[in-house]
Amino acid sequence: MNWSTKPSPPKHSAMDPGSTRPPQETAKKLARWRRWLGFEQAAAGASHSDVELVSGPTRTFADETALLLCSRLQAYALINLGMLCFFFAISLLIDHLLLGFRVVAILVVAGCYAVARWKKRLTARALHGLELTLLSILVVYITTMMAARIIHFANIGDAISLTAVQQGYIGGWVLLVLTYGLFIPMPWQRAAALLLPVGCAPAVLLSSLQWLRADVDNVFARDREFGFTTLPLVAAVAAVYAAQLIYRTRKIAFEGRRFGQYVLSERIGRGGMGEVFRADHVLLKRPCAVKLIRPDRSVDEQTIVRFEAEVRATARLSHCNTVEIYDFGRTKDGTLYYVMELLRGMNFDQLVQEFGPVLPERAVYLLRQVCGALGEAHASGMVHRDIKPTNIFAAERGGVHDFVKLLDFGLVSQGDIDQMPDQGSFGGSPQYMAPEQFSDYAAADARSDIYAVGAVGYFLLIGRPPFAGRWIRELHTAHAHQAVTGPSLLRPSIPSDLEEVLMRCLAKLPAERFATAECLRAALDGCACSGQWTSERAQQWWREHPPGSALGKSPSVETLS
Numbered sequence: 001m002n003w004s005t006k007p008s009p010p011k012h013s014a015m016d017p018g019s020t021r022p023p024q025e026t027a028k029k030l031a032r033w034r035r036w037l038g039f040e041q042a043a044a045g046a047s048h049s050d051v052e053l054v055s056g057p058t059r060t061f062a063d064e065t066a067l068l069l070c071s072r073l074q075a076y077a078l079i080n081l082g083m084l085c086f087f088f089a090i091s092l093l094i095d096h097l098l099l100g101f102r103v104v105a106i107l108v109v110a111g112c113y114a115v116a117r118w119k120k121r122l123t124a125r126a127l128h129g130l131e132l133t134l135l136s137i138l139v140v141y142i143t144t145m146m147a148a149r150i151i152h153f154a155n156i157g158d159a160i161s162l163t164a165v166q167q168g169y170i171g172g173w174v175l176l177v178l179t180y181g182l183f184i185p186m187p188w189q190r191a192a193a194l195l196l197p198v199g200c201a202p203a204v205l206l207s208s209l210q211w212l213r214a215d216v217d218n219v220f221a222r223d224r225e226f227g228f229t230t231l232p233l234v235a236a237v238a239a240v241y242a243a244q245l246i247y248r249t250r251k252i253a254f255e256g257r258r259f260g261q262y263v264l265s266e267r268i269g270r271g272g273m274g275e276v277f278r279a280d281h282v283l284l285k286r287p288c289a290v291k292l293i294r295p296d297r298s299v300d301e302q303t304i305v306r307f308e309a310e311v312r313a314t315a316r317l318s319h320c321n322t323v324e325i326y327d328f329g330r331t332k333d334g335t336l337y338y339v340m341e342l343l344r345g346m347n348f349d350q351l352v353q354e355f356g357p358v359l360p361e362r363a364v365y366l367l368r369q370v371c372g373a374l375g376e377a378h379a380s381g382m383v384h385r386d387i388k389p390t391n392i393f394a395a396e397r398g399g400v401h402d403f404v405k406l407l408d409f410g411l412v413s414q415g416d417i418d419q420m421p422d423q424g425s426f427g428g429s430p431q432y433m434a435p436e437q438f439s440d441y442a443a444a445d446a447r448s449d450i451y452a453v454g455a456v457g458y459f460l461l462i463g464r465p466p467f468a469g470r471w472i473r474e475l476h477t478a479h480a481h482q483a484v485t486g487p488s489l490l491r492p493s494i495p496s497d498l499e500e501v502l503m504r505c506l507a508k509l510p511a512e513r514f515a516t517a518e519c520l521r522a523a524l525d526g527c528a529c530s531g532q533w534t535s536e537r538a539q540q541w542w543r544e545h546p547p548g549s550a551l552g553k554s555p556s557v558e559t560l561s
Contacts, residue, residue: 501527
């Protein structure tokens with residue numbers, strides 16, 4: 001055997017969602033690009049838990065519009081900057097026409113891009129000013145260049161080139177008006193105030209040149225009435241209509257994220273029966289999490305029954321270590337939702353994946369609280385049947401850190417609330433399921449949850465579940481017949497009394513395990529390291545290890561490979 005001071009990387013099975021997660025640095029780069037392009041995103045690198053680390057105020061529709069406007073202005077300015085630089089390079093090779101003016105226009109557009117890109121916390125007024133500046137310089141640029149080209153070819157008597165310039169720049173006006181109306185988010189009133197005058201500008205310019213110069217008038221006489229110069233105005237009307245359609249669609253989509261007195265913001269998780277969104281109560285301004293199932297997700301009746309049972313089961317529990325339910329309802333379109341407390345912190349899977357296996361005394365501290373939540377559930381006749389790291393949260397609550405919250409009672413068993421899986425399948429997470437839950441799902445009882453708690457404790461200390469496998473049958477065989485490798489053989493610093501507690505939880509026969517969660521909690525209290533991890537140590541640890549600070553690197557832990 002070889003000694004090592006670093007843990008072996010967790011071995012993911014094919015069923016482990018963490019195995020498909022990109023490296024954290026790659027995920028962060030992807031997130032930055034998505035933010036730059038203005039795409040909405042979920043938390044980068046999030047595991048498949050129901051609640052993730054969240055922060056920040058609720059966004060209103062005006063806030064969302066401002067964020068979108070900022071990102072669109074960046075992209076729009078960058079595109080036009082490239083075009084201006086291209087035409088500047090062409091002018092250097094051909095006629096050097098108005099080079100100084102071109103340089104000024106390039107600098108102004110580049111400045112607009114820089115402000116939108118790097119200036120933080122721009123107000124709505126500042127964004128509208130930036131938008132107006134960008135549109136104005138583009139209008140001034142195309143107007144000046146069009147007039148200069150027409151005068152140039154009129155002076156040399158080139159009627160063919162003069163007509164070509166008119167048609168080319170009219171096409172440029174149409175492109176400017178349409179792209180601006182379609183690309184920049186704004187209501188129709190603002191679109192009309194900006195784009196209709198721009199659409200009229202080419203006709204005004206050409207009419208002025210025809211009035212001032214007879215040679216220009218002779219060439220363009222045929223277009224004096226309802227001619228080619230009306231195209232930008234037609235494009236402006238179309239752009240105003242399109243801008244209104246897009247704006248209204250966005251507003252409808254925003255209102256669609258409103259459920260009763262709750263307004264949804266970003267998605268913060270995805271569970272087995274739906275999605276979880278960060279939300280705020282409209283009147284109380286209280287942050288919360290909303291879990292929902294939409295009717296367009298092709299869910300069956302069994303899933304809806306499970307969802308409602310999860311709400312009823314969780315709402316009946318009042319233990320401080322069980323996630324709290326605030327509200328439940330169904331919208332007019334049939335969407336089911338329930339509102340729960342918003343947790344700040346990490347689930348056990350995220351905690352171990354990001355910072356490595358925990359200290360034995362911390363594992364005891366966390367598992368004791370899990371036992372408290374399960375104790376109330378078992379006393380009420382409930383069996384959770386899906387205890388796993390992603391369903392247990394190490395949260396911060398009222399200034400107390402490492403405050404455990406037990407989630408997801410979607411597979412709860414309680415009298416008439418017995419959510420049985422479909423025939424020929426089972427419910428639960430195979431890496432943490434008791435042997436009897438594979439073969440006789442209905443026979444799972446409180447001792448099955450005890451087995452899962454032991455498997456979670458094993459994961460906290462070692463960084464992987466007791467058994468790993470690619471197939472359900474393989475995992476079933478392992479849980480039912482293979483001996484569990486003692487945690488101290490993989491990590492010698494684990495105390496023997498704590499190892500004995502976990503190994504008893506992981507006994508193959510239910511009768512050999514702890515009979516109740518209270519018995520397990522008493523056994524954990526009897527461990528020598530119990531009490532060594534305190535709320536003060538937890539607070540200090542979270543201060544030194546904020547989520548995301550590990551960059552995917554686990555700290556050094558004594559293990560045996």
